[in-house]
Amino acid sequence: MVNSIEKDLLIVGSGLAGLRAAIQAAKVAPHIKIAVISKLQVMRSHSVSAEGGTAAVLYPEDGDTIESHVYDTVKGSDFLGDQDVIEKLVSEMPSEVYQLEHWGMPWSRREDGRIGQRNFGGYSFPRATFAQDKVGFYEMQTLYDTCQKFDNIEFFNEWFVTSIIHDGQRFCGITAIEMSTGTFYTFKSKALIIATGGAGRVYSFSTYALASTPDGLDMAYRAGMALKDMEFVQFHPTGILPSGILITEGARGEGGYLLNNKGERFMKKYAPTKLELASRDVVSRAMITEINEGRGFKHDTGVDCLKLDLRHLGKELIIRKLPAIREISLKFSGVDPADEPIDVRPVCHYMMGGIHTNIDGATEIQGIWAAGEVACNSVHGANRLGANSTAECLVWGKITGEIAAKYVLESTSPPPFPLHLVANEEKRIYDGIFRGTGSVNPYEVRQELTEIMNNKAYVYRNETDLVEGLKLVRELRQKTWKHVDDKAKEYNTNFTNVMELDSMFRVAEVILMGAIWRKESRGAHARTDYPDRDDKNFLAHTLVYYDTKEPIIKTHPVTITKYKPVERKY
Amino acid sequence: MRESIIMKIHYGTALGAVALVAVHILMRMSQKFSDSLAYQNVLANYHFLPYALMLEVILVLLSVHGFNGLRVILLELKQGATYERAINYGSIAAMAILIAYGSRTILMAGMGIS
Amino acid sequence: MAERLSNREGIKGMANPTRYGILRVAYWLQRLSGLGLLAYLIGHIYETSTILNGKAAWDNMLSLTETPGGHIVLVIVIGMCVFHTGNGIRVMISEGGKGVGKPGQPEYPYRASSLNSKQRLCIWVSIALAALAMMYGAGVLFGN
Amino acid sequence: MATVTVPKEEKTAVVTSPESTQKTVTLRIARINPPESTETKFEEFKVPVQKWTTVLESILYVKQNLDHSIAVRYSCRQASCGSCGMKINGKPRLACYTKISELESNVITIEPMNNFPIIRDLAVNFEQLFSTHKKMKPFIINEESEVNSDTKEFIQTPQDLEKFLQFSYCIKCGLCNSACPTMATDTSFIGPQGLAQAYRYTADNRDKGKKDRLKIVDQSHGIWRCHFAGSCSNVCPKGVDPAMAIQLLRGYLLGFGK
């Protein structure tokens, strides 16, 4: 008999979105039992790495407006963002910033004691609220610490969730493995919020935490929910070599140059007015063009790159204003940016797509919500603006937490629990993976898979590459890698790594299929064979559904309220 | 007793001891060291009431400070309700015994019993 | 066995003054000297109590301590006393929150300001004073 | 032991061997799985290193290529999540924040952090740290801590902020607790991590919970069990300086701090 735990509300994932949801639910319903389940220790989630800021309109008296934030976001999304959703984000944000502040967030302050804001790419007002260059870290800390106030929030640290159980209409529960003991459990519950974050580790060169794999996306996908707009992957211009750790936009904001091997500031050619500070997709494309045309450098590891030069800023300014950048490059690349330019290259940084939800974060199955980077309520459309993602996590964490808690309070008795699905899942992971036979090293397979993604579905895409990539991914999946060498039960990360890899295959396939389907260039999706935006045929969201044979593609309309699509120029 | 009060006593006794031990040692050094320990001289000291009183105060301060210090170390070494209670009462008892034993010397020597 | 798996460093870890800098050494010396002084105090009180048994007993006791071994013990006690007092004063002041630095934004490479040079200096001074006192004491004791 | 330290004169002999174009070091990794055996075994692995290679990367190299079964916790690989604390050459450090080259040694011994129960190999159990953290009431205590639609921020000048900012750098990695000498024997001690967080919230001008927290830390295994050994601050990778926080907090109890 499988061990079983019963709770009222489950929250899978403990990043910004998950923790914000937990607090809101606990506030709304102080007597329901809330479980936050995470494959990491709760406070170790990827969200701690967010650096730059969280966007919110705080100073109307200085000229900022809700409309301006909405329009910047709509334009940033290349008109694929749902405008009602964007309006919701923008109007909810100010009070979120104040709420965090009241819970102890150490926002950086202006001399008058009010909260500080800075400039960020794509905005027409400096509205990125910041706390030094560790915004995500402090937000996580504030939320984690605030959770300690509530005795009805229980943390399940290091529980790997493997599947979502429902009866076709209503949510019933999940299955999970307690990593410290290796025991398989079911959780029965009335409601679920999925907040498992982004999946950037499907690319080999990535700013994401090593744990940011698509297991959450895949769980929902396998359970029959659609993945939306997965072809839109944001590449940040400056990932440092060799690790891929992010060098924040602030480095260019302070006046850093991007140089090619001729020593030219090549951005002059691509964005004559904004130069290095054009939007992320534009700069990344320019960098790849330079590299493709032979004006890149070779890093010691053999990877092509360009140089980010900060030397002219002077050691003092670097120490004072970009301490984290200096620390990162000294520590992880052995280079002092005051003496030497940094080797950088566009790097996988964000997934605009995710589990298809409506404006309230509800998925297609009753009792299941999704929030944060794993969800796609279409707030970012085809390209996310910096500082809008932590904002999204907070707002939809709160919304889903509140709605799900109310749902729990009002809900009737649960449907009969489909035990056969648990048995199926047990078979899938234990017979299919844990006891699977094979000889290929799964870690090599993972490396190969992520490199295919990097090579075939990177900043620029075209039909040949994408189709080839899809073929390679499917071939690779046939290899006999599904086996786990480590046979111990306790803390078996070999096992969870292979499960993560398993989910990467399905999600990589979805990304590639969406990218093949979308024969246009929009936002982060740049097709060399279709260089223009095509509003006639592709002003729509992509939906991909799981099917045992081949994934099924559908579309979903974009909500446009005020702003008709126009040409996007910076 | 609240731990902060105990530790304030610990610091207080330490401070008191600094001053008094300094006097005590200076007395030893005010004359030739070996002379200071001669039977007659020592007895004379005990007969000198203020000095005897000072010795008594030092005795109390250092016993309290020293055994509380020992209590702290033992408390950190091992835990458990019974053990900790034993340590707490044990150190009070030890303090009391040492003070009693030392006081006996001071009192009896001071009154010239020997 | 439970202790083993709890992976506590145990007494060995507590009593190992290396690895973590001079403040850890000072902690260790303070502990050792405190215990040593307590042991001496007990001994000393026993020693002085013999005065009640008359001059013969007292002299007998004195002759026991006035040996090279006894003198060495006494020299060590002097050292312990001076170090424990000097360092004890530093610890008391610091534990009241004085002289441990002021909170501020740390800068990479991070250097804790509570481990500042004043603290380190005080420790060295306590050690030096203890050494001086020991030399002086040894001079007096072994001098005659 | 697999590696032989080569005396300087013989260096040429090493250079001629085919693999020596790339520098390698030996990792000695402690292996233990308590339910199976309570004995720690050390296993040795040779790994290639470059100037930027971190200890975490070399452990992952072993996990991916030489022995899949090593149990190790990691996530952000950039010293901000606090997962990868372990004992490296005898001292607690973050694996992702320690470069092999810094250690100046060809043999690197990697063990689980002390003072935390071992789950398996290098992964240790954090329950005590988390529950102690919770006991410190690590949140703003203030009746007005929930906002309504027209609330603005509490005013806090940059100077007010500096009074606690440093202590909120804490990533809960536990290195301090593993270095502290009191922690080595006292199973009930709050520990530097928790005490520093008690101070972090107490020093925040938005907070009104000072009385509560002082009462919590003033117990027989509370703040008084810190003897300012400074080892916590010596190992803290984020410059939190818990030793300072603890002494400042104690200042309140002794009546020095306001």
Ligand SMILES: Cc1cc2nc3c(=O)[nH]c(=O)nc-3n(C[C@H](O)[C@H](O)[C@H](O)COP(=O)(O)OP(=O)(O)OC[C@H]3O[C@@H](n4cnc5c(N)ncnc54)[C@H](O)[C@@H]3O)c2cc1C
């Ligand atoms: C380097 C970097 C810098 C960034 N900077 C900014 C910025 O300045 N501003 C901004 O707005 N955005 C920024 N972002 C984006 C932003 O940080 C993320 O979008 C956001 O943090 C995502 O949070 P989340 O709550 O959705 O998920 P995450 O924080 O990714 O959390 C995912 C959670 O899901 C759990 N989980 C996953 N799978 C499972 C499973 N199978 N079982 C159980 N639990 C599971 C994980 O343990 C984790 O707790 C940045 C991103 C990166 C990579």
Ligand code: HEM
């Ligand atoms: C005369 C001046 C003295 C001063 C200023 C002094 C000061 C101190 C201080 C401040 C402490 C606490 C250290 C901490 O919190 O870590 C301490 C501990 C201690 N003292 Fe003293 N002390 C003095 C004399 C003595 C004497 C004479 C004895 C012996 C009887 C003694 C025995 C101890 C012991 C056993 C400890 C506990 C050690 C520990 O906890 O680490 N002290 N002392």
Ligand code: SF4
């Ligand atoms: S205080 Fe420093 S060492 Fe201790 S847990 Fe926090 S970050 Fe880690």
Ligand code: F3S
């Ligand atoms: S190491 Fe321990 S003793 Fe105090 S100063 Fe740090 S908590």
Ligand code: FES
């Ligand atoms: S992996 Fe996050 S701190 Fe080392």
